[in-house]
Amino acid sequence: MSYELIIKPESTVLPKGAVKVSEDTPINEGQHVKIGVKSGPATEIFWAVVVEQSAFDENRFLVCIDQDLQLTKFHGLSDKDELVVERKHIVAVM
Numbered sequence: 001m002s003y004e005l006i007i008k009p010e011s012t013v014l015p016k017g018a019v020k021v022s023e024d025t026p027i028n029e030g031q032h033v034k035i036g037v038k039s040g041p042a043t044e045i046f047w048a049v050v051v052e053q054s055a056f057d058e059n060r061f062l063v064c065i066d067q068d069l070q071l072t073k074f075h076g077l078s079d080k081d082e083l084v085v086e087r088k089h090i091v092a093v094m
Helices: none
Strands: 032-039 042-053 060-065 082-086
Antiparallel strands (some): 060 082
């Protein structure tokens, strides 16, 4: 199974305290970020925890999925999986 990270996925539902990310929004280890993936007909948007910021690129982050996913059969991702994302893939942070 494969997936593609979505650039700034559309998300109209953000909890109180979440901030939409721009190029100068701080993103720190331990914060939750909202990202999305697409695989064939399936698109899923979810929360992940920032585990580490790249030492070489301040706009690249290792994140750990922190949510039960509904479309695992399409993209192969599950809760607690880690993946690398860039700032352009993050819609919100809290």
